[in-house]
Amino acid sequence: MLVRSAARFAWAMALLVSPVLTGVSHSQTLTMKAALSRALAASPRLTAAERDVGIATGQRIQAGALINPEVSYEQDNSFGSGPYRGTRSAETTLQISQMFELFGKRDARISAGQAGVEVAAIQRRAVRLEILSETAIAFLNVLGFQQRIRILDQQVEAIDKLTPLLQRRVDAGASSPAEIGRAEVASALVKADRERTKASLSSARRELAVLMGDTAPKFSAVSGRLDATGHPPSFQEVVRAIDANPQLVRWTAVYAQRNAELLLARLKPYPDVRLSAGWRHFNETNDDAVRLSLSVPIPVFDQNQGNILSAQESLAKTRAEREANRATLLVVAGRAYDTLQGSLRELKVLREAAIPKSREASIAISEGYGQGRFTLLELLDVQASLAQAQLREQEALQNFHVAVATIEGLVGNPFELARESAR
Numbered sequence: 001m002l003v004r005s006a007a008r009f010a011w012a013m014a015l016l017v018s019p020v021l022t023g024v025s026h027s028q029t030l031t032m033k034a035a036l037s038r039a040l041a042a043s044p045r046l047t048a049a050e051r052d053v054g055i056a057t058g059q060r061i062q063a064g065a066l067i068n069p070e071v072s073y074e075q076d077n078s079f080g081s082g083p084y085r086g087t088r089s090a091e092t093t094l095q096i097s098q099m100f101e102l103f104g105k106r107d108a109r110i111s112a113g114q115a116g117v118e119v120a121a122i123q124r125r126a127v128r129l130e131i132l133s134e135t136a137i138a139f140l141n142v143l144g145f146q147q148r149i150r151i152l153d154q155q156v157e158a159i160d161k162l163t164p165l166l167q168r169r170v171d172a173g174a175s176s177p178a179e180i181g182r183a184e185v186a187s188a189l190v191k192a193d194r195e196r197t198k199a200s201l202s203s204a205r206r207e208l209a210v211l212m213g214d215t216a217p218k219f220s221a222v223s224g225r226l227d228a229t230g231h232p233p234s235f236q237e238v239v240r241a242i243d244a245n246p247q248l249v250r251w252t253a254v255y256a257q258r259n260a261e262l263l264l265a266r267l268k269p270y271p272d273v274r275l276s277a278g279w280r281h282f283n284e285t286n287d288d289a290v291r292l293s294l295s296v297p298i299p300v301f302d303q304n305q306g307n308i309l310s311a312q313e314s315l316a317k318t319r320a321e322r323e324a325n326r327a328t329l330l331v332v333a334g335r336a337y338d339t340l341q342g343s344l345r346e347l348k349v350l351r352e353a354a355i356p357k358s359r360e361a362s363i364a365i366s367e368g369y370g371q372g373r374f375t376l377l378e379l380l381d382v383q384a385s386l387a388q389a390q391l392r393e394q395e396a397l398q399n400f401h402v403a404v405a406t407i408e409g410l411v412g413n414p415f416e417l418a419r420e421s422a423r
Contacts, residue, residue, distance in 0.1 A: 030219040032139055035212060039135040042213025046131060049124040056120040060113030064106065069098045072278075087283060093291055095278025102272055108264040115257030122253055126246035131211070133409030137402050138208040142222045144398035145201035148391060152194040155387040159187040159380070165370065179376045186380045190387075226397040229344060232407070235337050241411040242329050251322035258318050262311035269299045333410045340403035346396040350389055358386040 040046060071094075078090035166180050209217040232238075242248065278291040365382045368374045 028220045029223040031223055032136065035139045035208065036132055036135055038212040039131055040128065043131050045127050049127040053117065053120040053124055056116040060117050063109040063113035067099045067101065069096055071096050089284045091280060091282050093278050093280045095276050095291060097274055097276040100273045100275065103267050103270045105264065105267050108260050108267060112257050112260035112264060115253050115260055118253035119250055119257060122246050122250040126250060129246060129409050133405055135211050136405040138204065138211055139222055140398060140401045140405065141204040142201065142208050143224050143226060144394060145197055145204055146221060147226065147394050148197050149194060149201065151387060151390045151394060152190055152197060155190050155383065156187055158383055159183055159190065182376060226401055229347065229400060232340055238333055238337060238407060238411060239330065242333060245329060245410055247329065248322065248326055251318060251325065255318050258315040262315055265304055265307045265311040268304045271296045271299060329410055333407060336403040336406040339399055343396045343400035347393065350393045350396065354389040355393060358389045362386045
């Protein structure tokens with residue numbers, strides 16, 4: 001149910017980061033799809049997780065291996081004194097022995113090994129989701145800073161356009177020369193904000209590049225949109241879907257592995273049987289005989305109680321670790337969901353009131369300033385208000401999409417596939 005809801009939600013989100021393909025060279029810009037693909041291909045964490053699957057597979061194969069037989073050679077009654085001088089009276093025995101495991105010990109080992117493979121495979125899925133989520137968030141940060149710089153560029157351009165008008169007013173004696181300086185100060189402050197944002201953009205670009213396996217960005221910009229939003233599923237649906245997260249599914253396999261290890265520890269005290277068969281030759285009489293033996297250890301002193309207790313505690317710890325992991329995921333999901341809902345409410349206020357009213361006021365005061373009805377301070381203030389409202393909108397959109405990427409990663413939904421399917 002939630003996977004479908006999340007898929008529909010991600011489908012709506014596809015418009016938010018869809019690449020602008022018209023007139024855009026892929027060698028110059030980076031799309032979300034390309035970033036995710038490159039991150040998966042370059043991630044050393046994913047490579048390490050894949051090696052863990054191979055390691056667990058090898059251990060599973062080894063767990064099912066049968067015990068090797070043993071071959072022994074014995075020589076008695078030789079190199080002594082009297083009639084036992086040399087090897088004239090020697091008795092030689094060539095023997096083969098085989099240990100037979102009883103009570104399902106081998107099956108228990110195989111079960112533990114198979115559970116280990118499942119744990120590693122699920123952990124690889126969890127790592128993959130983490131990489132996708134981190135890369136998507138890094139991509140959205142770069143996209144957000146790019147748009148923030150565009151808004152600041154527009155604000156600087158709007159202020160700088162006032163310079164010719166101010167100069168004419170000063171020449172006509174309608175304004176003080178100090179107003180030109182005031183406009184220059186306002187422009188310089190916005191430019192300072194822009195430089196600080198550029199530094200943040202540089203860091204975000206480098207972080208995205210590292211996630212894709214590069215030491216420095218090899219793209220000029222990222223392409224996408226943040227201006228569309230969708231309606232998320234309810235938080236209760238998110239909570240129900242968190243149990244499908246690989247981080248939690250993994251504990252089911254871990255629990256099976258610990259159960260198999262506990263069974264193996266309990267079976268260990270039960271004795272195995274060693275059978276031996278050999279051929280014996282008596283040099284003195286030149287006769288031959290068959291030697292048979294059977295041995296069974298007596299579990300008197302070692303009942304494996306320590307290992308049994310350790311396995312029991314490990315099994316109980318697994319339950320607690322899963323609950324702790326689930327609680328952590330719920331906290332992260334709750335924060336992301338609250339951020340998402342808060343961003344939607346903030347966007348509603350900005351789009352219904354703050355931005356349109358600021359734009360109307362900016363147009364009216366700009367026209368009135370040219371007619372001498374408003375002061376430069378009022379004009380600069382309304383322009384700054386409009387820019388701040390637009391920056392707040394951009395920040396809210398960025399927070400919204402980062403929260404979406406976080407939630408989609410937590411519910412185990414491969415959001416890059418859902419977005420791609422919507423294109």
